[in-house]
Amino acid sequence: MSNYIGKPLSRVDGVAKVTGKAKYAAEFDAPDLTYGYVVSSTITKGRITHIETSEALSLPGVLSVITHENRPKIAWLDMSYKDQDAPPGSPFRPLRDNKISYSGQPIALVVAETFELARYAASLIRVDYREAPHETNLDTNLHRARKPKSGLASLLKPPPPKPRGNFDEVYAASPAKVEGRYSHSPEHHNPMEMFASTVVYEKDGKLTIYDKTQGAQNSQLYVTQAFNMSFSDVRVISPFVGGAFGSGLRPQYQLFLAVMAARELKRSVRVTLTRQQMFTFGHRPATIQNIALGADSNGKINAIYHDAVGETSQFEDYTEIVPTWSPMIYPAENVTLDYKIVPLDVFTPLDMRAPGGVTGVPAIETAIDEMAYELGIDPLELRLINYSDRNMAEDKPFSSKELRECFRQGAERFGWAKRNPKPGSMRDGHNLIGWGMSTGMWEANQMPARAEAVLTVNGKLRVTSATADIGTGTYTIMTQIAADTLGMPMEDVLFKLGDSDMPLAPIEGGSWTAATVGSAVKVVCEELGRKLFKLAQKIPGSPLAKAKWDDVEFVDKHIRLKQNPAAAVSLQQAVDQNGGAAVWQKSTSLPAMMKQKNYSRAAHSAVFVEVMVDEDLGTIRVTRAVSAIAGGKILNPKTARSQIIGGMVWGISKALEEESVMDHTIGRFMNHSLAEYHVPVNADIHDLDVIFVEEHDDIVNPLGVKGLGEIGIVGMPAAIANAVFHATGKRIRELPITLDKIL
């Protein structure tokens, strides 16, 4: 072995990213490339009565305008449109018919020889509609809330557990009670790279598709089914993804439209959405929650009520895990939970960084802060009083939970002990200072995955798996794992991803990629090692001839005896023994279900935040924040820190800035640009500190990792909301906390 794992190494794809060589979906060229531009519906609900394309088509260089009237035949069954992240229901089909189901729905694709021409021609399309009344307001439609339909997605997102104990009775008798209604607005992922697909039409009608996706094989599956093509005729490639945050978990409509146009025109087509169109597909659903907590006078929480109602579309039942986080964190004996959805005339919501987690956890963690004030107990102390090593939603012990240590180290780094609990008691000139804290939690999952490893005749290692790197560092950590397993320098290891031809990997989401693909890379390298060991033994006079597998180790490009390092065969010698051919292995890694099933597996965090609130203007700044993370083994502290910092910035954004503002009169998101959809800029972000608490876990997966993509965001919003209360005495339960809510 080498020991790259655990080292703060720079990214292996760093040079490509800083020189502009890293290529994203819209940046691959093709001979005779044409450009598609999407026309979006200007109404929210109704029918297209007429669509006039002749003016656009009269322009020289405009090749086609595809609408519901002239589109080629597509698959009939709903089943054919189900991707790996499809909720129960009937997936949206672009250009299916004249029906409009939401504002901004794609209604035509203009294809032309140049981008400028396609864009101009799109402006010449005239559409008549017959409008129907729409409903987009969750708040005024709560009476229509219903249980979601169950389907495959319910396996990963089970409904809340049945009530336990007797909430009503125990709550009524509790000496300390709090209750509140918590809500947040819809949010859009808005990765910097807009969704794009470059579909290359090959001579034989096969398609090579460069797509923005978190799963090349998910896009491939979707295209083959929707267009009745065979897997061997559709190859999807996605080496770099300019951010996704969940938006790439489902194929987006530009892929469908670009494929349709390429097949129709027998030409290569690129379709890139505009920033405005980035607000016309999945989003984090607006959600309204109610929480009631009952505690005894010592602070022991005995009763929890938590319900949530989220929005969905009229065609699919998107769900999240929301109220279940309460009993996952707090071990009350009397718990009643409820989760419902309301179908509205919007696109189906879509998993967005810590889906459900950063909805439910901030609500319960704000309620806990309210309870701390109700009882006059320090918020950190109250959390320690109610600390649990068991997940009471599943009634199982955690495989590991170093949250107590997160609280200790985070509080110490932040200086929590110096806090004066009285709201409004700390100030700096006209700025009110507030300190708040929160717990964070995210599940540690592992999925099945495959990987391939090849030791070439030159003694270089190439490892592949069809996963994605959306900025998370997948390229780098997989290279580290492979290099360590076979005792090679990282320079001799090439890890490749993002190609549907590669071994099977699940969509890259849920913070499971390090565990899932990392385990597959480890397994395939170990099994390749066994092959190399056997070859090494066959070398005439091999010093390893009589050795057993357990007797050897892989160090410094050699297989050698642990007891006698001088008895060694180089990897080059081993591959030379293979008759001039590379040595090849493909392997599958499956979660150890028997080992895992008796445990609940999750990452935890303790977050401490300082805010400054301008007394006169109501402006809020997060001046410093400490996130102490228990996320299992940290493979690369440098990229890991970036993931947590990124999550913390997202938490600041969710708490204070971002929301998609719907005008319910016309049913459209109004702030559909990066000028009006506020996300933090550099000057909004101040002192962010990350602590990785040591945590060992040999149950969660063979690497002991828990995934870091979501845990950074989960604890931030409540810590900020609680700090705002501490600064101002105002309890804001509606996110984002904009200055109008303070004044």
Added chain:
Amino acid sequence: MQTTLPKQPVTRPAPRLVPTQPVTLTINGTPHQLQLAPWTSLLDALREYAHLTGTKKGCDHGQCGACTVLVNGKRINSCLTLAVMKEGDDIQTIEGLATGDPANPESLHPMQRAFIEHDAYQCGYCTPGQICSAVGLMNEGHAKSRSDIQELMSGNICRCGAYPHITDAIQEVMQQTPKNA
């Protein structure tokens, strides 16, 4: 309720397009002869015609900074600039910052090296714009402190949230570079 857009029978003549014209752009010291429409943005000219895709499109409205390039050493949003206006100017993109072979880390611009060292990116999509903007910021010479850097880099959005590391990287390069150099 009735239509949102007025129904317009096609009675007017088909629109006439202004023809494309030859435009010579000097990009990273190399002249590129392109045939462009007058309304082609510098950003689209770089990406779709000169095939230099290192410059990114994040909004096409001057709101995100991903398309930042240097024109005569000054940072601009290339999406808000028409290509025809930049004939005769010295256009520098991310592809032109490294001297020599980009595979050799020594040939990278100090800002590129600092971005790698500080992990000042995640997905990498805003990175070329951030780096060009940072080089432009240094050319301007107005940033004297960390908070100046933060303020003057706030036209470049990083949705991954790498801001603290971006600021670290720029601060390091500023400290390395002697004043008036």
